[in-house]
Amino acid sequence: MVKVLIPGALRSYTGRSQLQADGDTLDALFADLDRRFPGLRFRVVDEQGQLRPNMRIFVNGIGVRDLQHGLRPDDFVAVVLALSGG
Amino acid sequence: MRPSPKPASTARETASSRRAPVSGQRLVILVATRKGAWLFHGDARRKTWVADGPHFLGHTISHVQCDPRDGRTLLAAAKTGHLGPTIFRSTNLGRSWKEAQQPPAFANTNDTLPGRSVDHSFWLTPGHASETGSWYAGTSPQGLFHSQDGGGTWQPLASVNDDPQFRKWMGTVQDGTPDGPKLHSVIVDPRDPAHLYFAMSGGGVHESHDAGGSWSTLIQGMEVVEGFDAADVSFHDPHCVRLCPAHPDRLYQQNHCGIYRMDRSGDPSADRWQRIGRKMPKRVGDIGFPMVVHPRDPDTAWVFPMDGTTVWPRTSPQGRPAAYITRNAGRSWQRLDQGLPESQAWWTVKRQAMTADAQATPALYLGTTSGELWIGHDEGARWSNIARHLPEIYAVEVAALR
Numbered sequence: 001m002v003k004v005l006i007p008g009a010l011r012s013y014t015g016r017s018q019l020q021a022d023g024d025t026l027d028a029l030f031a032d033l034d035r036r037f038p039g040l041r042f043r044v045v046d047e048q049g050q051l052r053p054n055m056r057i058f059v060n061g062i063g064v065r066d067l068q069h070g071l072r073p074d075d076f077v078a079v080v081l082a083l084s085g086g
Numbered sequence: 087m088r089p090s091p092k093p094a095s096t097a098r099e100t101a102s103s104r105r106a107p108v109s110g111q112r113l114v115i116l117v118a119t120r121k122g123a124w125l126f127h128g129d130a131r132r133k134t135w136v137a138d139g140p141h142f143l144g145h146t147i148s149h150v151q152c153d154p155r156d157g158r159t160l161l162a163a164a165k166t167g168h169l170g171p172t173i174f175r176s177t178n179l180g181r182s183w184k185e186a187q188q189p190p191a192f193a194n195t196n197d198t199l200p201g202r203s204v205d206h207s208f209w210l211t212p213g214h215a216s217e218t219g220s221w222y223a224g225t226s227p228q229g230l231f232h233s234q235d236g237g238g239t240w241q242p243l244a245s246v247n248d249d250p251q252f253r254k255w256m257g258t259v260q261d262g263t264p265d266g267p268k269l270h271s272v273i274v275d276p277r278d279p280a281h282l283y284f285a286m287s288g289g290g291v292h293e294s295h296d297a298g299g300s301w302s303t304l305i306q307g308m309e310v311v312e313g314f315d316a317a318d319v320s321f322h323d324p325h326c327v328r329l330c331p332a333h334p335d336r337l338y339q340q341n342h343c344g345i346y347r348m349d350r351s352g353d354p355s356a357d358r359w360q361r362i363g364r365k366m367p368k369r370v371g372d373i374g375f376p377m378v379v380h381p382r383d384p385d386t387a388w389v390f391p392m393d394g395t396t397v398w399p400r401t402s403p404q405g406r407p408a409a410y411i412t413r414n415a416g417r418s419w420q421r422l423d424q425g426l427p428e429s430q431a432w433w434t435v436k437r438q439a440m441t442a443d444a445q446a447t448p449a450l451y452l453g454t455t456s457g458e459l460w461i462g463h464d465e466g467a468r469w470s471n472i473a474r475h476l477p478e479i480y481a482v483e484v485a486a487l488r
Contacts, residue, residue, distance in 0.1 A: 009168065038187065039185050042189065042191065043170040043172065044170065045170075046170060046204075048203055050203065052203075055169075084167065084168075
């Protein structure tokens with residue numbers, strides 16, 4: 001299990017901001033999240049399997065865009081919106 | 087919800103109407119904005135409007151449509167600035183919404199064409215009256231999608247989205263307008279669910295007679311910007327195409343290069359778009375975004391001119407907003423500005439942000455990018471404001487409730 005931070009914009013799906021989820025890669029993690037919270041994955045990952053341009057993921061504080069990035073137990077995955085305005 | 091009042095006994099029938107128009111129905115205006123959606127419920131005289139919203143505050147809503155087949159189901163095309171796109175559906179006039187299980191998404195990349203990602207659903211069109219639950223969506227980047235279950239799941243039309251010729255005409259996202267290239271003006275012939283049209287801003291007008299299995303172009307007579315080759319479909323920039331509901335062989339188009347009309351003859355090779363915008367006053371021009379057609383009279387249509395000179399301000403010419411009406415299929419046009427601001431009003435009305443209701447004497451409705459919602463009573467003869475201070479308005483539709 002890894003710890004996941006969900007941004008405010010996606011809390012309508014999860015009901016809370018901090019949760020635990022399963023996956024040995026980010027891709028597998030989003031598959032797990034989508035099973036539990038249908039529709040969440042497509043708001044973050046597009047149909048070609050790419051992280052959407054204005055979304056950012058930090059694994060243990062390091063920015064990652066490759067969804068094949070491997071995860072280890074107790075990793076901290078933060079899903080955030082890129083800073084912007086308007 | 088209050089029941090609809092019985093039609094008033096003053097309902098008027100014109101010689102050209104096939105269905106008796108009604109008066110006194112309860113109408114709802116569906117306003118899609120950059121920061122949410124609003125419903126405005128009208129009284130029977132269309133004088134008092136009650137705001138219901140925001141729905142999806144903070145979400146970019148490109149289009150909200152009411153299903154004319156049941157007069158109550160709403161679909162809203164939504165995204166946020168960061169999140170991916172989706173479609174929401176309500177069966178209780180917006181009291182609650184459910185997200186589509188499978189919103190429009192392009193098929194996976196194949197070997198010959200690079201994979202694309204839907205940025206947002208831009209245009210929603212209810213399907214034919216005989217096909218309950220059928221809907222079409224046009225997206226940005228350009229794609230055409232079909233739902234058969236009332237908007238819950240959407241299937242891509244490979245005949246458009248993955249066709250090498252269409253993809254060549256579409257170009258890439260970089261070839262499009264800064265907001266992203268759009269597929270819009272999805273039209274279903276009321277006589278035939280297999281007869282479809284759509285247009286692309288940069289990509290021309292296209293027609294199918296087999297429910298989207300195959301397509302042919304419909305650009306004869308349309309002009310392109312000087313310097314571009316009119317024989318190249320990708321240089322054609324229709325802004326909005328509309329079909330006359332009561333006379334579906336007539337189409338009107340607001341194009342980047344003017345206002346056009348086409349009358350289908352039965353022989354597609356003979357059909358040509360005619361530039362009826364040449365009859366507009368030169369000082370105003372015939373550039374604009376929206377095109378509105380009368381629900382019953384094929385000779386009547388409305389446009390909302392914008393400044394297309396030099397850098398294309400896209401604002402009201404000379405800062406004086408006005409709609410223009412033709413009642414003779416474009417042979418002449420009259421200015422309609424009573425009640426609209428007379429100076430220093432630099433309005434932009436997007437292509438989906440002007441519409442007409444289907445009452446005995448239709449009223450027009452428009453929404454500006456500066457967040458104002460207006461009604462034009464008596465076919466646009468007298469304008470009054472319904473709401474100000476809304477976010478940037480993307481689309482305005484009006485529906486009769488049941």
